[in-house]
Amino acid sequence: MIRIKSINYEHAAQRRTFVGVVYSRGSKEIKETILNSLDRRFSKLHREGRIHIHDLEAYGQTYNCLTPNILQSFPFKSFENYSEFRKILELFNYYKYIIVGLGNEQSGGIGVANFDEEVEILYTKLNIAKNEENFKFLQDCIDSFLKWINEARDRCGQVQYYVTLNLGLATGEVSRFVTSSVLRCFKVSDYIRPNIIFKLKNGINHKKEDKNYDLFQLAMDCTCKKMIPTYFLGDSNHNLTIDPFKIALMGCRSKVYQNLHGEDTTIGRANIVYNTINLPRIALEINKENSSLSKNEKVRLFKIKWGEIAEVVKDLLFDRFYKTCELDVDDLTCNLQNNLMIKDLSKVDSLEEVFKNGTLSIGFIGLSETIELLTGEKFFTSEENHEIAIDIVKTMKETIDNYRKKYNMNFSLLGTSGEFISGRFPSEDKKYFSHPLIDKEFYTNSFHVDVDSLLNPFDKLKYEGPFHKFCNGGCISYVEFQSAPLNNIEAISELIECAIKRDVNYLGFNFPMDCCKDCGTTGTFDNCGKCGSTNILRIRRVSGYLEDANFFTPGKKAEVAHRKPNI
Template sequence: MTTVQQIRKRDGRVVPFHENKIADAINKAFEATYKPGYEETAAKLAHEVASVLEVEGGNCPDVEHIQDIVERVLMDNGYVQTAKAYILYRSERNRAREMNTRLMKIYEDITFSSAKDSDIKRENANIDGDTAMGTMLKYGSEGSKQFYQMFVMKPEHARAHTSGDIHIHDMDFAPMGTTTCTQIDLIKLFDGGFSTGHGTLREPNDIASYAALACIAIQSNQNDQHGGQAIVNFDYSMAMGVRKTFQRIYRQNLARAVMLLEDRTDPESEIKANIQKIKEETGLYPKLEDCEEYFQAEMPFLLAHYSQDEAEMRKCQAFAHYRATKETDRATYQAMEALIHNLNTMHSRAGAQTPFSSINYGMDTTPEGRMVMKNIMLATEAGLGNGETPIFPIQIFRVKDGVNYNPGEPNYDLFQLAIRCSAKRLFPNFSFIDAPFNLQYYKEGHPETEIAYMGCRTRVIGNVVDPEREICNGRGNLSFTTINLPRLGIKAKGDINTFFESLDHMMDLCVDQLLERFEFQCRKKVKNAPFLMGQGVWIDSDQLDWDDEVREVLKHGTLSVGFIGLAETLKALIGEHHGESERARVLGLEIIGHMRARMDEESRKRNLNFSLLATPAEGLSGRFVKIDKEKYGVMEGITDRDYYTNSFHVPVYYPISAYDKIAIEAPYHALTNAGHISYIEMDGDPTENLDAFERVIRCMKEKGIGYGSVNHPVDRDPVCGFSGIIGDQCPGCGRHEDDGVPFERIRRITGYLVGTLDRFNNAKRAEEHDRVKHHV
C-alpha cells in the first residue's frame, strides 16, 4: 500500500487518497479513445501513479500534481491517444469548475451591488437591475449562459466566446431555442382575431382597439423571442382601424341629424344596415375624402325613410361627415397617445422590462393612413404624461421619391412633420427605400416589399430559400455572432494577408456556431412559441400543427455574422482609420466586402439566409476592448479607450463634418445586408434650425444610406417639467442638478433611446462622453 494517505483538493480541502479513483479516470480516457475492456490495464497504470507518488515522498500531494503524473505515465507507456483524451477531459473539467466559480462571483455581484456600481446590471439599458424582477432576470440570464457554454455548445465555440475572439449574442436564450426578432404583420394577425394563450381577442373594430391590440401583440411576441419586436406596416394596419372608426361615427352623426328633422326613435341600426348593404352591392362606404359617390348611393334610402327634401338630406350628410372627420381625428390622436404610453409602461419577460418595440410607417397615402401618421408624430411631440420624451416605440419613417420626399408629393407634409418631430424627440429615425440595395426589392403597390428595419438596425428582406417572397412581413433574424475585428488586426501586426487568413478562420468558426444554434432552434415545436408560431406571426407558421417542428419555416429567417471596431482594426493594420485617409477607406471596404462575399457564398451553398450585420454594440463595445487591453496592453488609437467603435462608424471622437461622415459610411450600408445605421451628432437645439436638420436627412438619402438618424441633446427637469438643453442649471426654474433630483438626459444607444445616463454601462458612458458634434 502506498504511503500517500491524503490529497489536497483545489479548494484547499484535504480528503482521503483512493487509488481506484485514478483507475476510474484512466479507464474513462480509454473508453473515450474506443478502447473498452481496459479495466485491468487502467488499474496497473493507477498503481504505477501511486508508486511515483510514494517515491516522491510527499504525504499530501495536490490533485493537479497527481493529474500531471497520470498524463506522464500514460505517455511513458505508449498510450498517446489516451493521454490526449485524458488531457482534454481534464481541461473540460477545469473549464466547468472555472465557470461555476465565475457564476458564483457574478451572482454575488448581482445580489449585493447597486446597478450604478455594477456593469453587469447595466448590460441592458432597458432593464432596471435594482428591481426584484430585474435581479431575477439577471440570475436566470447568467446561469443560462454558463449552462449553455458548459453542456450544450461545442468547446471550441465556448472558448472563442470566453476568450473574446467572438461574441455569441443573447446566449442566455440559446438553451430555449428562441429566435431574435420579427416584423409583425398586424393586418394578417388581426384578421378574424387572435389568442394570447390566455383568451381569444376579437378582430378590432375601432382605432382605439387597433392601437391597444398592437401593444398586446408586441408584448406577447416578445415573450417568445429574445430580441425586439417591430410592426412592419403600422400606417397601413392602423388605417383600417381609422376607416372602421370613421364609418361608425358617421352613421352615429347621421342618425342624430335626421332625428333633429322629425321626432322618431334612434335610426342608427337601420342606417348601419343600409351602409352595409351599399358596401356589399357597390363597394362604396363613408370615408374621409372623396365621399360624393357614396352620398349619391345613400340618398335614395334617406329620401325614402326620413325626408323628401334632398337639400335637407344633403345637409345631414354634410353634418355627419364633418363631425365624423373631427371626432375620428381626435379618436386617432387619443389612440396613438395611448399606444405610446402603453409601450413605455407595459412590461414583458416576468415584468422586468418594457418591450423593445419599433414601428415602420411613411408610405400609406390614403387619408386614413395619413391621419395615423400625423397623430403618432403629434403625440410623440407632446411627450408622455409629464412631457417626458418617449423611449418606445422606435419610430422609423420610410422616405421615398414620389411619395413623400419632394414638394407636391402626397406625404411630403408628413416628411416635414417627421423632421420637426425628430428634431424635438429624436424619433422618428429615417429609412430610405431608394437606396439601391433596398430599391431592388421594392414593387409599387406591394407594401410587403417596402424595406422595414428593426429599431436597433436589423434588416431582413432577401430570401434565397424562396426568391418569390423577398419581403419583410413575418420574417426576422434567427441569431447573430460578432467577430472581434480589432483583435485580428492587432495579431496580424500589419500583415494584411495574415489578417485575411485569420478573418476567414474566424468566419468559419462563426458559421459553424450559427449552424449549431440553428439546429437547436429547428428542433423546437410550434407549442414552444405559442404566439410567434401558434398565431401565425412568423411566415408560414400558420401551416404547421401544434406539435410540428419549426424547421421549415425558420429557413426564411437570417443567420448573421457581425463585426465591431472597423476603425480600430484599420489603426492596427495601417495606422489610420477610414476617417483619416483614402487608403484606410479602401482597405475598410475591402475587409467588409470580403465578409459580405463570404456570407453570400454560404447562402448559396447551404440554401440558408446568411447575412452580414453591422453589430449594434451596447455591452459588447466594452467587453472586447477590456479583454484585449489586458492581453495586449494599451495601444494608441486601438485599446486606449473603454470601447471599440460601433461597427463601421467613423470614431465618435474624430472631428468631421456631417456630410463627410455620411459619405464615408454610406458604402458600408450596401455591404451589411443584415442591418446598419449611421448617426450624426448635432449641437444645440435643432428645432431652431430645421433646415440644417433636413439637409442632413437629404444627404443621407442622396448618398445611399439605408437607415439613419440624428442625435442631439434632449434634457428634461423632472421637477419643473422644462424640456430642452440643460447644462448644470435648469433654464426653467434655475435649480442645479446637485440640489437633489437629477436631470433626465435622453441619449441614443444602438438605435433606441435611454432616459437617464445611469442606465448606460461604463463603456457606453465613455463613448457618449467622447462624442463630438458633426458640423453641418
C-alpha cells in the same frame, strides 16, 4: 444574500426590480450552463472575447427579432359586436397583446412594417366611420399606446419592450392621420419610445409634389426636437429595387429582406440567430505576432484570420439554428395562436420550414480601430486607408454570399450596434494586450468613424456611405449635432439628401437631450438655467434607442464621454 443594487445590467433598458434580480441571476447561470455544453471551438472564442454570442441565455430556446404579420389572422369576428369606440380601443389592445406575447417569447425586438397602413386596413375592415369624433378617439388611443410602450416594464420584470414602428408611405385618409398623430404626439410628449422609422420614397413623400411630403416635413420637425424618427432611405442606390412597403427595419438597425426560400419581404420574417466578431482583436494579434509585416501584408493576413473565425461562427450559427428548430411549435404560443410568421406554425411539420425564411447574421464591430491598428492611421484620414477598410468589409460580404450559395440559407452581414460588447471586447482584449485604443474602454460600432472624429457631417456620410450596401443584415449612419437643431428642418433635409447621394441605407440624428426633473426645462445643460436644479434627466441614443444615460453600460458611458459633434 443578493442585493438588488448589486446586479450589473447589460443594456440601458433594464431597471432594478426584485423580479429582474431573479431573472438576471437565473440568466447568468443559464449562460454558463450553455457555454459549458457547447462545442469547445464555440465557447472558447466567446470566453476569450474573440466573438460574442448574443442573447446567450436564449441559445436553442427561441429566435431573435420579428416583424409580425398582424393582418393575416387578425380576429375580426371578436370585434363584431363592439361599438366603434370599443373597436378602436381593442385594436390597440391587440397590438399590446401581441407585443407582450412576443416580448416574452423571443429574445429581441418587435417591428411593425407599415403601422399607418395596417391601422387603416383594420379600421376600414372593422367598418369604423371616418368622422371627427372617431378620429379624435383614434388619436387618443395612439397617444395612450405610445405612453404604454414608454411605461410598460413587463418583460422579465425589468425591461421595456423594444418596439419599432415603420410608417410614412400609406396615403389613405386614416393612414395619413395615424402617421400625423404618432409624430405630433411624440413631439409634444416626453416619450423616448418606441423607435419610429420614417420610410422615405420618391413619388410618395420625398418631393414637394408627393402626397405625403407634408408628413415628411412633420417627421423632420419631430426629429429636430426628439432625435426620432430615424429614416429608411428608399431612394439610395442599393435600395432602389426594394419595394418600400415590403421592407421594415428594427430600431437597432437589423434588416431582414432577401429570402432564398420565398418572397423578398420583412413581414412575417425574423432574424433567427446572430453573432459578432471582434475585429480589433484580430488586428492586435497580427501586430503582436507579425509586427515587421508591411501594411498590405497585415491586411492580407487579417482577411485570412477573419475568414477562419467566420468559419467557426458559421458553424456556431448552424448549431444554434438547428437546436432552435427542435422546439415544438407550441413553445411559441403567441406566434402559433396568432399566425404572425411567414408560414402558419399550425400547418408545418417542423419549425425549420418557418425559420429557414429567417436570417443568420454575422456581425462586426471596431472597423475604425482595426484599420488604425493595421495601418497606423484612421481610415477616414486618407483615401488609401478608406479603400482598405471598404475592401475588408467587401471581403466579409463575399464570404457571407458564398455561405448563402453553398448552404442555401439566408446568411447576412450585420454592422453591429454593440451596446454591451462595445465595452466587453476591449475589456477582454486588455487581458492580453496593451494599447491606447483599448484604454479608451470602448470600440466603435460597426464601420462608423470615431465618435470624436470632428468630421463635418457631409464628410462623415462620405466615408461611411460605401459600407452600407455590403451590410445586408442591417446598418445605420448617425450625424451628431452639438445641440437640438430646433425648427431647423432645412439642416435635416440637406443631410438626408447627402445621405441618399452617398448610398446610405438608414440614417439617424443624435444630440444631447437634457430635461430638468424639477421644472421641466429642456435643452443641454449641467444645471437647469431656469431653476438651478442639478436633478437632470439626460437622454442619449444607445444602440438605436433613446435611454437615460445613467443606465448605460460602462462601454457606452465611455463612448458618450468621447462623442464630439459633427455639426
